[in-house]
Amino acid sequence: MAIKHVIIHVVKRDNDGEGLSKQLRNNENSTEGMTAQLTDGLLELFSNAHLNIGEFGVDGDNEVEPAFEQKLNKYYDDECKCSDFVALTKELANKYESVIVGDQLHTVKGGYLVFYHYERNDDDWLAVAILNKTEGIDVAADLEVVASEILDLKKLHLGAAINLTQWKSELSTRYVRFRTGLAAEVRDYFEKFIGCQRDKLAATVETKKLKSAIQDYAKNACGMDDDVVSQKVAQAHDYIKEQQKLGNQVQLSHVSNHVFPDRADEFTRQAREIHDLPEELAIDGKVLKSYKKLSGRGKGIAISFDRDMLNTTVKYDDGELTFSEIPDSLRAAIEEELKDDLGKDN
Amino acid sequence: MSTEILDAYALVLAALEKKELQDGEFKGWLRLTPQLKDKLELLAGEELTTGSYDLIRDGKPLSSANLSQLKQAHFQNNIRFHVELTAQKIKSDYAICSEWNELLANELRVKSPVKYIFFTNTMTLLTPDCKDEKYVNYLNVHKAYEFVKELAESTEGGDSTIFYERPLRFEFILNESDLDCSIDLDALQKLLSKDLHKEAITCLMCRELVSFLKDNASKQRFSYLIQHMDSLVSNVLLSYQSYVENYTFDKVRKEYLEKRTEYVSKIHGVFDNIATKLLSLPAGIWFATTQIKEVEIGGLETMAFVKNVSVVSTVVVLAVLLIVNLIGQFSTISIMSKEYRGVFDSLAKTYEDEASEIGKAEDDIKSAQAKVEFKLYVAIGATLFLVGLTIWMFCEAYNW
Numbered sequence: 246m247a248i249k250h251v252i253i254h255v256v257k258r259d260n261d262g263e264g265l266s267k268q269l270r271n272n273e274n275s276t277e278g279m280t281a282q283l284t285d286g287l288l289e290l291f292s293n294a295h296l297n298i299g300e301f302g303v304d305g306d307n308e309v310e311p312a313f314e315q316k317l318n319k320y321y322d323d324e325c326k327c328s329d330f331v332a333l334t335k336e337l338a339n340k341y342e343s344v345i346v347g348d349q350l351h352t353v354k355g356g357y358l359v360f361y362h363y364e365r366n367d368d369d370w371l372a373v374a375i376l377n378k379t380e381g382i383d384v385a386a387d388l389e390v391v392a393s394e395i396l397d398l399k400k401l402h403l404g405a406a407i408n409l410t411q412w413k414s415e416l417s418t419r420y421v422r423f424r425t426g427l428a429a430e431v432r433d434y435f436e437k438f439i440g441c442q443r444d445k446l447a448a449t450v451e452t453k454k455l456k457s458a459i460q461d462y463a464k465n466a467c468g469m470d471d472d473v474v475s476q477k478v479a480q481a482h483d484y485i486k487e488q489q490k491l492g493n494q495v496q497l498s499h500v501s502n503h504v505f506p507d508r509a510d511e512f513t514r515q516a517r518e519i520h521d522l523p524e525e526l527a528i529d530g531k532v533l534k535s536y537k538k539l540s541g542r543g544k545g546i547a548i549s550f551d552r553d554m555l556n557t558t559v560k561y562d563d564g565e566l567t568f569s570e571i572p573d574s575l576r577a578a579i580e581e582e583l584k585d586d587l588g589k590d591n
Numbered sequence: 592m593s594t595e596i597l598d599a600y601a602l603v604l605a606a607l608e609k610k611e612l613q614d615g616e617f618k619g620w621l622r623l624t625p626q627l628k629d630k631l632e633l634l635a636g637e638e639l640t641t642g643s644y645d646l647i648r649d650g651k652p653l654s655s656a657n658l659s660q661l662k663q664a665h666f667q668n669n670i671r672f673h674v675e676l677t678a679q680k681i682k683s684d685y686a687i688c689s690e691w692n693e694l695l696a697n698e699l700r701v702k703s704p705v706k707y708i709f710f711t712n713t714m715t716l717l718t719p720d721c722k723d724e725k726y727v728n729y730l731n732v733h734k735a736y737e738f739v740k741e742l743a744e745s746t747e748g749g750d751s752t753i754f755y756e757r758p759l760r761f762e763f764i765l766n767e768s769d770l771d772c773s774i775d776l777d778a779l780q781k782l783l784s785k786d787l788h789k790e791a792i793t794c795l796m797c798r799e800l801v802s803f804l805k806d807n808a809s810k811q812r813f814s815y816l817i818q819h820m821d822s823l824v825s826n827v828l829l830s831y832q833s834y835v836e837n838y839t840f841d842k843v844r845k846e847y848l849e850k851r852t853e854y855v856s857k858i859h860g861v862f863d864n865i866a867t868k869l870l871s872l873p874a875g876i877w878f879a880t881t882q883i884k885e886v887e888i889g890g891l892e893t894m895a896f897v898k899n900v901s902v903v904s905t906v907v908v909l910a911v912l913l914i915v916n917l918i919g920q921f922s923t924i925s926i927m928s929k930e931y932r933g934v935f936d937s938l939a940k941t942y943e944d945e946a947s948e949i950g951k952a953e954d955d956i957k958s959a960q961a962k963v964e965f966k967l968y969v970a971i972g973a974t975l976f977l978v979g980l981t982i983w984m985f986c987e988a989y990n991w
Binding site: 367410411414415416417418419420446449450453454460471475521531532534535551553556557560569 | 614638641642646648651654655656657659660664677679681698699700762764
């Protein structure tokens with residue numbers, strides 16, 4: 246991963262109701278002079294954040310180009326080369342200001358608009374992050390402790406990253422990753438600024454990708470065999486079903502904690518980066534069935550088996566389930582249990 | 592509709608590049624065309640594929656796309672979609688599976704055959720107009736299940752357990768080789784549909800099945816039954832024939848014994864019918880002995896003589912009537928004799944094996960006939976003796 250262009254503008258107000266102050270740079274920030282901490286911070290911003298995934302569109306129509314996309318079209322060629330990065334970001338910063346002013350959002354404080362163009366997995370990305378300063382403590386030359394403010398690169402509150410390669414290909418509906426916050430006012434104005442919307446058919450893609458992510462991670466990162474991989478997928482299936490039953494939103498991080506409790510963060514990160522999974526997962530019931538398990542839990546019993554075993558190894562008849570074969574491990578555990586019982590009786 | 596689905600599946604599966612079977616799915620790369628897109632949409636509707644695929648351009652991972660969101664750019668020659676197709680789906684109206692053994696391991700589809708089948712190993716599509724021998728036999732397999740089920744239900748063993756001296760449980764699974772055997776259960780079905788001997792037929796079929804299959808494990812029983820159906824049919828038919836014959840002899844035996852009882856009773860009835868009439872004879876004699884008076888004075892002109900003559904005459908008339916009646920009974924016995932001899936001769940001729948038993952029964956009747964005839968002769972003799980006694984008393988009354 247490498248940052249090719251970066252520029253920081255500022256559009257912000259200190260207190261509610263005050264006018265916005267705007268300061269736009271006339272040239273890019275030097276990537277050479279950037280500290281490794283800043284580079285890493287910017288690149289990590291979107292990796293660690295809970296993101297939504299979608300595409301450009303207006304009021305649910307992806308045929309209509311929002312202003313942000315129009316600017317990208319104006320400055321980016323088919324090879325994802327930007328003709329004038331400074332001019333592009335200036336226009337976008339002005340657009341940002343006009344959205345806040347036009348909608349009379351007096352409580353929106355704005356912040357530092359960090360635009361940066363980077364490359365990841367051979368794809369070109371353009372990211373915009375709205376950052377703020379956080380208070381810190383420093384030591385002056387005379388060793389006096391002084392209050393200082395630093396740019397908060399730990400947390401992304403508002404931001405969007407556009408996969409320019411996918412966007413240009415016109416073959417994807419999942420090229421924008423964005424974080425808009427939970428407050429409706431903030432979410433709405435930022436989505437309006439970017440002109441992004443969630444992938445309308447995200448459920449099918451995300452349910453399928455979640456399964457692939459679990460399988461990949463279990464096999465390749467954890468070195469699990471096929472049976473254990475299958476169990477992991479089944480665990481995810483059970484958990485998702487449970488959440489759906491409770492009416493809860495399925496969260497990627499929660500699935501991670503449930504399926505890979507010891508390596509949840511690593512799995513979450515990989516699922517986001519490689520499989521393009523957002524934090525809030527949309528689940529498609531039909532695809533969930535392809536997790537291949539029929540399962541149920543309750544009354545002290547948890548049962549799970551492959552769908553194609555129904556009517557062959559597993560038979561259902563009027564409320565009774567009969568297994569003509571059981572796993573060796575289960576057989577051994579039962580025999581061991583019975584042996585213990587017999588031992589006590591004797 | 593099922594044919595369309597299977598055609599679409601076959602077409603897509605054939606078009607997959609670098610196809611591999613993994614986790615119960617065929618996975619491969621597909622260059623999409625409008626025709627294949629339509630087929631995939633059909634398959635997605637049937638949940639045979641997700642309808643959402645990762646795609647690559649010039650071998651480089653690009654993105655993912657849903658079928659409903661495709662644009663013209665997706666049909667470019669350098670785009671490939673990573674398509675997964677469910678490798679096995681066995682439903683009531685169609686089945687997709689690797690081969691016969693996979694389908695025949697599904698008990699539900701053995702009990703209730705599916706008509707539209709696609710085998711992925713051989714890329715074979717089977718439909719009702721197909722003449723494939725195994726397919727034809729497969730469609731008939733359920734008849735064997737229905738047969739077992741009917742018997743099992745008659746013994747209150749659900750649809751898979753026949754209780755006849757012991758429980759005989761079936762697992763309705765088969766192997767491909769079982770389908771080499773044709774299934775013809777017409778003879779057994781006809782037998783089962785008979786109203787006559789219905790319970791007995793069911794019972795003997797259960798007996799034959801238990802005897803035929805008891806040494807096989809429950810998983811192999813149905814397979815063995817299909818492979819040896821001809822032997823079973825033959826056993827059942829022989830068993831039924833034997834039963835019918837035994838049943839006929841029983842019936843005949845019962846019949847001639849009933850006839851014997853009937854005729855013996857009838858013949859004894861001949862004498863019993865006139866028994867009350869015979870009581871009139873001693874009554875008459877008693878009457879005579881009390882009415883005939885000894886006449887010491889006077890002759891034939893006296894009133895006492897007239898009375899004595901009338902008493903004697905009454906007794907004689909009574910005796911004559913009684914003897915005529917008794918003789919008449921011989922005719923009745925004679926007619927009965929002709930009747931039963933005819934019946935027993937006919938039975939003896941029809942059932943030669945039972946002729947000696949039939950003869951014995953006939954002899955019993957003849958013996959009863961002889962006894963009754965003897966009693967009639969004794970009655971006639973007694974009547975004549977008592978008439979003679981009355982006349983002698985009359986003569987003594989006049990000292991003749």
